[in-house]
Amino acid sequence: MKEYIDILDKDGNSKKAEVIFRFRDEENNVFYIVYQYNNEYFAAKYDDIIGTSKLDANLNNKELEMLEKLLNKL
Numbered sequence: 001m002k003e004y005i006d007i008l009d010k011d012g013n014s015k016k017a018e019v020i021f022r023f024r025d026e027e028n029n030v031f032y033i034v035y036q037y038n039n040e041y042f043a044a045k046y047d048d049i050i051g052t053s054k055l056d057a058n059l060n061n062k063e064l065e066m067l068e069k070l071l072n073k074l
Contacts, residue, residue, distance in 0.1 A: 005035060007055070017042070023070060024048075032063070034071055043067045 003019040017037040024031050031048045033055070034041060043064065044055035059067075 005033070007035070007037065020071065021074065023067070025066075032067055034067055041071070 004016045005019055006014050007017050009015055015037060017035040020034040020036055020041065022031065022033050031046050032043060033046055034043045036042070042057065043059060044057040045059065045063075046053040046055050
């Protein structure tokens, strides 16, 4: 079953995006999400508070490489 999240675009409009996968970095207790919107993939960190999580797309190169490797394994 597919999972979706609501995201806000740059104009503040709510859009539905498909969740590709979620990942928790247990060593650093950081949650990541990879999602797809309009045939493009995006990644972000989030705080895992149900219903009120905020996405932080400011990922460093190490985080992006880790998520890319996980995505390629799918």
